[in-house]
Amino acid sequence: MTDIMIVDDQEIVRDGLKMILSLYEEIHVIGEAENGEQLLRLLESRQPDCVLMDIRMPVMDGIEATKAVKERYPGVNVIILTTFDEDEYIFGGLKYGASGYILKDSSSKEIIKSIKAACDGNLLLNPQVSSRVVQALHAVNTATAEEQTVEQKLADFLTPREIEVAKLIMEGKTNKAISSDLYLTEGTVKNYVSHILDKLELNSRTELVVYLQNK
Known part of the structure:
Protein backbone atom coordinates (compact mmCIF):
# COMPACT_ATOMS: atom_id res chain seq x y z
CA MET A 1 0.00 0.00 0.00
CA GLN A 135 17.40 21.05 -23.89
CA ALA A 136 18.32 23.12 -20.86
CA LEU A 137 20.95 20.62 -19.80
CA HIS A 138 22.43 20.44 -23.31
CA ALA A 139 21.02 17.25 -24.84
CA VAL A 140 23.63 14.54 -24.97
CA ASN A 141 22.98 13.62 -28.58
CA THR A 142 24.05 17.09 -29.76
CA ALA A 143 27.83 17.21 -29.98
CA THR A 144 28.37 20.80 -28.95
CA ALA A 145 31.58 22.10 -27.49
CA GLU A 146 29.79 22.98 -24.27
CA GLU A 147 28.43 19.46 -23.91
CA GLN A 148 31.87 18.01 -24.53
CA THR A 149 33.13 20.13 -21.67
CA VAL A 150 30.52 18.55 -19.41
CA GLU A 151 31.61 15.08 -20.52
CA GLN A 152 35.24 15.98 -19.93
CA LYS A 153 34.45 17.12 -16.41
CA LEU A 154 32.48 13.95 -15.71
CA ALA A 155 35.34 11.88 -17.11
CA ASP A 156 37.45 13.05 -14.19
CA PHE A 157 35.11 11.15 -11.85
CA LEU A 158 33.16 8.56 -13.84
CA THR A 159 33.89 5.68 -16.18
CA PRO A 160 32.57 5.86 -19.77
CA ARG A 161 29.73 3.47 -18.89
CA GLU A 162 28.80 5.52 -15.82
CA ILE A 163 28.69 8.63 -18.01
CA GLU A 164 26.29 6.82 -20.34
CA VAL A 165 24.04 5.98 -17.40
CA ALA A 166 24.27 9.56 -16.08
CA LYS A 167 23.18 10.89 -19.48
CA LEU A 168 20.10 8.69 -19.51
CA ILE A 169 19.24 9.70 -15.94
CA MET A 170 19.50 13.30 -17.11
CA GLU A 171 16.83 12.50 -19.70
CA GLY A 172 14.52 11.34 -16.93
CA LYS A 173 14.71 7.64 -17.78
CA THR A 174 13.93 4.97 -15.21
CA ASN A 175 16.28 2.11 -14.32
CA LYS A 176 14.16 -0.22 -16.44
CA ALA A 177 14.43 2.06 -19.47
CA ILE A 178 18.18 2.48 -18.96
CA SER A 179 18.65 -1.28 -18.68
CA SER A 180 16.81 -1.70 -21.99
CA ASP A 181 18.80 1.03 -23.75
CA LEU A 182 22.18 -0.25 -22.55
CA TYR A 183 21.34 -3.99 -22.56
CA LEU A 184 22.02 -4.33 -18.84
CA THR A 185 20.05 -5.89 -16.01
CA GLU A 186 18.14 -3.52 -13.72
CA GLY A 187 20.34 -4.67 -10.85
CA THR A 188 23.45 -3.64 -12.76
CA VAL A 189 21.92 -0.25 -13.54
CA LYS A 190 21.10 0.27 -9.85
CA ASN A 191 24.73 -0.47 -9.00
CA TYR A 192 25.92 2.05 -11.59
CA VAL A 193 23.56 4.69 -10.19
CA SER A 194 24.84 4.05 -6.66
CA HIS A 195 28.46 4.31 -7.82
CA ILE A 196 27.75 7.56 -9.70
CA LEU A 197 26.08 9.17 -6.69
CA ASP A 198 28.87 8.02 -4.38
CA LYS A 199 31.62 9.34 -6.64
CA LEU A 200 29.94 12.70 -7.08
CA GLU A 201 28.96 12.85 -3.38
CA LEU A 202 25.27 13.22 -4.18
CA ASN A 203 22.25 11.75 -2.42
CA SER A 204 19.69 11.24 -5.17
CA ARG A 205 19.00 11.14 -8.90
CA THR A 206 17.38 14.55 -8.57
CA GLU A 207 20.57 16.03 -7.16
CA LEU A 208 22.44 14.44 -10.07
CA VAL A 209 20.19 16.20 -12.60
CA VAL A 210 20.74 19.54 -10.86
CA TYR A 211 24.49 18.83 -10.66
CA LEU A 212 24.66 18.16 -14.40
CA GLN A 213 22.56 21.25 -15.09
CA ASN A 214 25.17 23.41 -13.39
CA LYS A 215 28.12 21.84 -15.14
Whole structure:
Protein backbone atom coordinates (compact mmCIF):
# COMPACT_ATOMS: atom_id res chain seq x y z
CA MET A 1 0.00 0.00 0.00
CA THR A 2 1.31 3.45 -0.97
CA ASP A 3 0.18 6.38 1.19
CA ILE A 4 -0.45 9.66 -0.63
CA MET A 5 -1.18 13.25 0.37
CA ILE A 6 -2.64 15.74 -2.10
CA VAL A 7 -1.82 19.46 -1.91
CA ASP A 8 -3.77 21.87 -4.11
CA ASP A 9 -5.66 25.07 -3.35
CA GLN A 10 -8.59 24.01 -5.57
CA GLU A 11 -11.00 21.53 -3.98
CA ILE A 12 -12.21 20.35 -7.37
CA VAL A 13 -8.68 19.35 -8.31
CA ARG A 14 -8.16 17.47 -5.05
CA ASP A 15 -11.48 15.67 -5.49
CA GLY A 16 -10.57 14.74 -9.05
CA LEU A 17 -7.22 13.32 -8.00
CA LYS A 18 -8.82 11.37 -5.14
CA MET A 19 -11.31 9.89 -7.59
CA ILE A 20 -8.54 8.85 -9.96
CA LEU A 21 -6.40 7.34 -7.21
CA SER A 22 -9.37 5.49 -5.68
CA LEU A 23 -9.39 3.28 -8.78
CA TYR A 24 -6.11 1.73 -7.68
CA GLU A 25 -6.24 -0.57 -4.65
CA GLU A 26 -2.54 -0.12 -3.90
CA ILE A 27 -2.95 3.67 -3.47
CA HIS A 28 -4.32 5.16 -0.24
CA VAL A 29 -4.96 8.90 0.15
CA ILE A 30 -4.30 9.71 3.80
CA GLY A 31 -4.60 13.49 3.74
CA GLU A 32 -5.08 16.66 1.71
CA ALA A 33 -4.12 20.30 2.12
CA GLU A 34 -4.82 23.65 0.46
CA ASN A 35 -1.26 24.97 0.71
CA GLY A 36 2.23 24.18 1.90
CA GLU A 37 1.68 25.33 5.46
CA GLN A 38 -1.30 23.04 5.91
CA LEU A 39 0.75 20.17 4.51
CA LEU A 40 3.56 20.75 6.99
CA ARG A 41 1.07 20.64 9.85
CA LEU A 42 -0.31 17.33 8.55
CA LEU A 43 3.19 15.89 8.26
CA GLU A 44 3.83 16.51 11.96
CA SER A 45 1.52 13.60 12.78
CA ARG A 46 1.86 11.33 9.77
CA GLN A 47 4.13 11.06 6.75
CA PRO A 48 3.01 9.57 3.43
CA ASP A 49 5.17 7.78 0.89
CA CYS A 50 4.47 10.49 -1.65
CA VAL A 51 2.98 13.99 -1.92
CA LEU A 52 1.25 15.27 -5.06
CA MET A 53 2.13 18.95 -4.93
CA ASP A 54 0.60 21.86 -6.82
CA ILE A 55 2.92 24.74 -7.67
CA ARG A 56 0.90 27.94 -7.46
CA MET A 57 -0.82 28.12 -4.08
CA PRO A 58 -1.46 30.92 -1.57
CA VAL A 59 0.34 31.16 1.79
CA MET A 60 3.13 28.72 0.78
CA ASP A 61 3.62 27.63 -2.81
CA GLY A 62 4.73 24.22 -4.04
CA ILE A 63 8.40 25.10 -4.53
CA GLU A 64 8.81 26.46 -1.02
CA ALA A 65 6.78 23.56 0.38
CA THR A 66 8.90 21.02 -1.49
CA LYS A 67 12.05 22.51 0.01
CA ALA A 68 10.58 22.40 3.52
CA VAL A 69 9.30 18.84 3.14
CA LYS A 70 12.62 17.49 1.87
CA GLU A 71 14.55 19.27 4.62
CA ARG A 72 12.32 17.95 7.40
CA TYR A 73 11.19 14.61 5.95
CA PRO A 74 13.76 13.47 3.36
CA GLY A 75 12.05 10.09 3.04
CA VAL A 76 8.83 11.66 1.72
CA ASN A 77 8.75 11.80 -2.08
CA VAL A 78 7.30 14.88 -3.77
CA ILE A 79 5.76 14.92 -7.24
CA ILE A 80 5.04 18.34 -8.65
CA LEU A 81 1.66 18.30 -10.33
CA THR A 82 0.66 21.43 -12.23
CA THR A 83 -0.67 22.94 -15.43
CA PHE A 84 2.41 25.11 -15.72
CA ASP A 85 5.57 23.92 -17.45
CA GLU A 86 7.81 26.99 -17.24
CA ASP A 87 11.49 26.24 -16.73
CA GLU A 88 11.64 28.24 -13.47
CA TYR A 89 9.19 25.83 -11.85
CA ILE A 90 10.77 22.72 -13.30
CA PHE A 91 14.23 23.52 -12.03
CA GLY A 92 13.01 25.05 -8.79
CA GLY A 93 11.24 21.81 -7.90
CA LEU A 94 14.12 19.60 -8.97
CA LYS A 95 16.62 21.77 -7.12
CA TYR A 96 14.80 21.22 -3.84
CA GLY A 97 14.41 17.47 -4.27
CA ALA A 98 11.18 16.78 -6.15
CA SER A 99 11.06 13.22 -7.48
CA GLY A 100 8.99 14.02 -10.53
CA TYR A 101 7.09 16.65 -12.43
CA ILE A 102 3.94 15.88 -14.39
CA LEU A 103 1.15 18.00 -15.80
CA LYS A 104 -2.34 18.06 -14.31
CA ASP A 105 -3.91 16.83 -17.52
CA SER A 106 -1.82 13.65 -17.41
CA SER A 107 -3.71 10.37 -17.64
CA SER A 108 -4.39 8.31 -14.53
CA LYS A 109 -1.81 5.78 -15.74
CA GLU A 110 0.85 8.49 -16.01
CA ILE A 111 0.08 9.73 -12.50
CA ILE A 112 0.30 6.21 -11.06
CA LYS A 113 3.49 5.56 -13.02
CA SER A 114 4.99 8.72 -11.59
CA ILE A 115 4.06 7.74 -8.03
CA LYS A 116 5.60 4.28 -8.44
CA ALA A 117 8.74 5.73 -10.01
CA ALA A 118 9.17 8.20 -7.15
CA CYS A 119 8.74 5.49 -4.52
CA ASP A 120 11.31 3.34 -6.36
CA GLY A 121 13.81 6.17 -6.27
CA ASN A 122 13.50 7.09 -9.93
CA LEU A 123 13.08 10.53 -11.45
CA LEU A 124 10.08 10.66 -13.79
CA LEU A 125 9.25 13.69 -15.90
CA ASN A 126 6.31 14.34 -18.17
CA PRO A 127 7.55 14.02 -21.81
CA GLN A 128 7.00 17.76 -22.42
CA VAL A 129 8.92 18.60 -19.28
CA SER A 130 11.65 16.06 -20.00
CA SER A 131 12.21 17.64 -23.39
CA ARG A 132 12.70 21.06 -21.82
CA VAL A 133 15.06 19.65 -19.20
CA VAL A 134 17.16 17.88 -21.79
CA GLN A 135 17.40 21.05 -23.89
CA ALA A 136 18.32 23.12 -20.86
CA LEU A 137 20.95 20.62 -19.80
CA HIS A 138 22.43 20.44 -23.31
CA ALA A 139 21.02 17.25 -24.84
CA VAL A 140 23.63 14.54 -24.97
CA ASN A 141 22.98 13.62 -28.58
CA THR A 142 24.05 17.09 -29.76
CA ALA A 143 27.83 17.21 -29.98
CA THR A 144 28.37 20.80 -28.95
CA ALA A 145 31.58 22.10 -27.49
CA GLU A 146 29.79 22.98 -24.27
CA GLU A 147 28.43 19.46 -23.91
CA GLN A 148 31.87 18.01 -24.53
CA THR A 149 33.13 20.13 -21.67
CA VAL A 150 30.52 18.55 -19.41
CA GLU A 151 31.61 15.08 -20.52
CA GLN A 152 35.24 15.98 -19.93
CA LYS A 153 34.45 17.12 -16.41
CA LEU A 154 32.48 13.95 -15.71
CA ALA A 155 35.34 11.88 -17.11
CA ASP A 156 37.45 13.05 -14.19
CA PHE A 157 35.11 11.15 -11.85
CA LEU A 158 33.16 8.56 -13.84
CA THR A 159 33.89 5.68 -16.18
CA PRO A 160 32.57 5.86 -19.77
CA ARG A 161 29.73 3.47 -18.89
CA GLU A 162 28.80 5.52 -15.82
CA ILE A 163 28.69 8.63 -18.01
CA GLU A 164 26.29 6.82 -20.34
CA VAL A 165 24.04 5.98 -17.40
CA ALA A 166 24.27 9.56 -16.08
CA LYS A 167 23.18 10.89 -19.48
CA LEU A 168 20.10 8.69 -19.51
CA ILE A 169 19.24 9.70 -15.94
CA MET A 170 19.50 13.30 -17.11
CA GLU A 171 16.83 12.50 -19.70
CA GLY A 172 14.52 11.34 -16.93
CA LYS A 173 14.71 7.64 -17.78
CA THR A 174 13.93 4.97 -15.21
CA ASN A 175 16.28 2.11 -14.32
CA LYS A 176 14.16 -0.22 -16.44
CA ALA A 177 14.43 2.06 -19.47
CA ILE A 178 18.18 2.48 -18.96
CA SER A 179 18.65 -1.28 -18.68
CA SER A 180 16.81 -1.70 -21.99
CA ASP A 181 18.80 1.03 -23.75
CA LEU A 182 22.18 -0.25 -22.55
CA TYR A 183 21.34 -3.99 -22.56
CA LEU A 184 22.02 -4.33 -18.84
CA THR A 185 20.05 -5.89 -16.01
CA GLU A 186 18.14 -3.52 -13.72
CA GLY A 187 20.34 -4.67 -10.85
CA THR A 188 23.45 -3.64 -12.76
CA VAL A 189 21.92 -0.25 -13.54
CA LYS A 190 21.10 0.27 -9.85
CA ASN A 191 24.73 -0.47 -9.00
CA TYR A 192 25.92 2.05 -11.59
CA VAL A 193 23.56 4.69 -10.19
CA SER A 194 24.84 4.05 -6.66
CA HIS A 195 28.46 4.31 -7.82
CA ILE A 196 27.75 7.56 -9.70
CA LEU A 197 26.08 9.17 -6.69
CA ASP A 198 28.87 8.02 -4.38
CA LYS A 199 31.62 9.34 -6.64
CA LEU A 200 29.94 12.70 -7.08
CA GLU A 201 28.96 12.85 -3.38
CA LEU A 202 25.27 13.22 -4.18
CA ASN A 203 22.25 11.75 -2.42
CA SER A 204 19.69 11.24 -5.17
CA ARG A 205 19.00 11.14 -8.90
CA THR A 206 17.38 14.55 -8.57
CA GLU A 207 20.57 16.03 -7.16
CA LEU A 208 22.44 14.44 -10.07
CA VAL A 209 20.19 16.20 -12.60
CA VAL A 210 20.74 19.54 -10.86
CA TYR A 211 24.49 18.83 -10.66
CA LEU A 212 24.66 18.16 -14.40
CA GLN A 213 22.56 21.25 -15.09
CA ASN A 214 25.17 23.41 -13.39
CA LYS A 215 28.12 21.84 -15.14
